[in-house]
Amino acid sequence: MKSVKLSSGYDMPTVGLGTWQAKPEEIERAVATALENGYRHIDTAFNYNNEDAIGKSLELWLNNGGKREELFITTKLPHYGNRAAEVEKYLNWSLEKLKLDYIDLYLIHMPFAFLCDASGCAPGINDDGSYELDLLTNPVSVWKQMEQEVKKGKVRSIGLSNFNENQIDEIWNNAEIKPCNLQVELHAYHQQKSLRNYCASHNIVVTAYSPLASPGAKIHFQTKYNYSSDKFPDLLGHPVVEKIAKAHEKTTAQILLRHLLQNDVIVIPKSASPQRIALNINIYDFELNSDEMADLNALDRGAEGRIFTFLFFKGVERHPLYPFRDELQ
Template identity: 35%
Template sequence: MASAQAMGQGEQDHFVLKSGHTIPAVGLGTWRAGSDTAHSVKTAITEAGYRHVDTAAQYGIEKEVGKGLKAATEAGISRKDLFVTSKLWCTDLVPDKVRPALENTLKDLQLDYIDLYLIHWPFRLKDGAHMPPEAGEVLEFDMEGVWREMESLVKDGLVKDIGVCNYTVTKLNRLLHSAKIPPSVCQMEMHPGWKNDKIFEA
């Protein structure tokens, strides 16, 4: 990915969310970032000009991402100029697990708040489930109850924006019907082998 600072004139370097907050158009993904994650995050921010870092609890590297973020701020990059995204994993899609999961993410990232918190996938998994899940490992998902807890994180200032990943149009419409704070982002995997035309057109 090119850095946001390296984008030419005429190209949009950010988007404005429904909340009024801005999200950089280009972000550093940290999935499979490897053992040099902290160095990569710091270098991406301080040398390549990235201002958006995207991570997730499920990646197993949030502590390393946090070290990289801290090193970048110690090098003079203001926290308010960074946009940090993380995700709530499927085993935590129970109302009473949402806040503890976010608190663990904040601790690992060494942050007081994150800019965007997403539901990683729209299904709940049993603790210790395989990937892909086996029979009996997908459990009932209280989407509305989990979303209410996500909304409470915004109200308490722990998260600026909330959203979802990998939702179908049907599930997104169901969520929009009950949400008091609508999702600011619907993050989708899209490439030549996985187009997601329906959600793209919605």
């Protein structure tokens, strides 16, 4: 497993298992399969509602001789807990669920915030179906509390997710411990070149979620949020990708993941299929040539390629910290 050195001083594996949309009943097997196939990087979030199941798999692996220092576990502060006073509560909750003493990388999941319902495990919803916006959240104050959790030893590295350049800049300019990682939607149709350049200039490592353009997201959005979008591309079946895959005798998924790796991006593909989990990490034994990289780079659609606008959270665009306001205009 290859890794990159974060500015925090810790090594982050360049391929991880994504777990968004993974049901608790399938996640235990998926994590176990991933660990058996050499994965050591597992990505989750409090509001994926699967940390308990992941914790069971991690505990079993550790009890069978695995070493905690070999693992790299990422989780995230939920958008409905995006307040300085809530950071420690949700972090402790995640540690308990994951059965860990520390988190390797803790991210602020979203720059915007919702109020939470009485359970503390879901956002509040208004009578018209819109989300209860927390208009008082302050990402800098949240970040300051994240820094305290690093000093307490509960977290080793801290970073951001779904923040735009200006929002990252505000954190950067007010941070004692600088963000070392940014996790964003990133795939061949949405390559985020400006944002990647910004991160490179600030020594922030970029992680791509939905590196295969999340082929299962459309059904999820329609089922959970009654939200339909026409922006779901079929990158796995794209003729350019298929041609390159044939030349290397690899799957199209492996080509798309390798393309991001060669652009210095960490990838966290999600799968519940044992076969695909094994294939997705098997991308270190070949290299795309300059022409192939250029052909894949040319697939970029810029902002038009974005799938995750978060507009499935009804009313989110009214939040002052909604990160894609310029694209809506």
